[in-house]
Amino acid sequence: MNDLDLLRGAWDEPAPPARAAREAARAALLDRAAASKETIVPPTTVPPATETPAAAARRTRRVRLPKAGVRLAAVGVLAAAIAAGVTVVQGSGGTDEHGRPRSAVPGVPAGPVANASEALERAARAAESRPFTPPRPDQWIFTEFRGRKGSTPNGPLSRDPGKIRVTRHWQRADGKKAALIEKGRLEILGTMPTTPPSDYPSLAAMPTEPGALLAWAYRGLGGLGETAEGRYSTTYTMLGAVLRDNVLPPKVEAALYRAIKRIPGVRLERGVDAAGRPALALGRLTEGWLSEQLLIDPKTYTYLGERSVAVKDHTSRGDDGSLTYRKGDLGILSVRLKAAVVDKPGQTAP
Template structure:
């Protein structure tokens, strides 16, 4: 039985699950997507999106992103002798990206063309990220601190490790939805339609409505990109699966002071959940949430007051690599 189905079975009938219950269920599902048991996870990892009406853990960005639908972002490959855009990546069209579908397809093609050597089962996948933390756990903030997280996952999925107070801390693993170890990720469907079908089957009560399916799939696919180093065909399938979800638009963002492509999906009419790409190489850069209108929500542990332009939940990917031992950094 799916873990989310088990949660749904505990809800009282005939009333449908409350917003807080759905929030808890979705939080648990995305927690599992991070790849370790909640009790074994380092306390400093605050990468989890929490939906409304629960109060969410957030991380403020250095700069608020200017959000706009249908933004055209121009590549920086220059022009040829005839004034035409020069391709930046072989085999991928040059020139401006006009919409999310085009950006996602270019990202998929770029992933397929990158050289890649898969890890041995005894090697480790290293992921380093910069997370901007707020000064409170509840709601958007304009002040905060920056954490750099360094995590290692053994490629066969048997162990994970993290750097805590200068030492390596090990933990066991458990099956996750979606999978978070390299071996399971490499076995995921590489057909985008089949990949989405599998995700829909695994999300339990969060997929009871069409919008629930789409938003939960978007979050799950974002977690796969955020926390892993993916085989090229898997990464391409993730981008093309996102391309199939309705409501994904192109926005404008800045990552560490530089322009970025932001793929945004509007959640409950006020929040853009954004996946950010390099506008030249189409590599995944990170994620953030941006309020596109003022919003006040109510959760079990307090109210959530958000102003238009607030940046939430910013995680920037710094490095990914395959290494031989936990603690090793590229």
């Protein structure tokens, strides 16, 4: 049994698409392929989001930015359906009486997604359409993830498929407290300011115009934004972390997807199934060796998770030592199982 089999056990097997849906999707994909100017890059095998050691687990979660050439965090994306030998990425709520794809989200087109820009725009429109009630200051944001551990901090994930873990975290909406399960016990922790912010008032105040949101992100990068590539790479990681760790106002979530759309180098990758659920994989190559991917549900266009994979051998050298990745090593593989507003820490459903 490998790591994908273990992760896949967390979900029921999805029902196969109807024959009419497969045929319609295949025809649409071939039509798009003939006209598309954007290349769909081949799939890459990517890693799970791992928490760094026990000490880091006690802090409020934050995005970890790269230093000294060592990539400390990465953002990722999941999978797509395979029909008749052709990889098809399709947001579908079934088919109509003519066998044509029907959207599962009102106002969002159905059928195959042609490129990263279209996928991110669908995710933005879907976010805008979802009902939302802002949390009270005394409520908590609960998130639950399933991923695989690494053997060393920031290094490749262990190849042992048994090193799967579930991480649960609570952040009070006002940002003043956090909580997690440690050694089977719920622990309430203090918090510190984070980059990006993790308290709901700061998140709700983020710009909702994509250009302004990118400018906001660039201002927070410090020395990491001194080069164009450093600015793009770190902002991609930062915005992905905001999507990953929070329950967001619809306009803010939509702006995040549209801002990511404007970051150069983000491409729709051929999907891979990393957790028993198909997903859209939106990837960006960082430092020429690490493919970082953001994972989006192809039906509802909600955030699913992240992963990263080395596309070639690489050794990173930094203040804390050297880390070696071999081609195909995973650095992150994380699937978000739940994200909800709850009334108290320890609660896992509204």
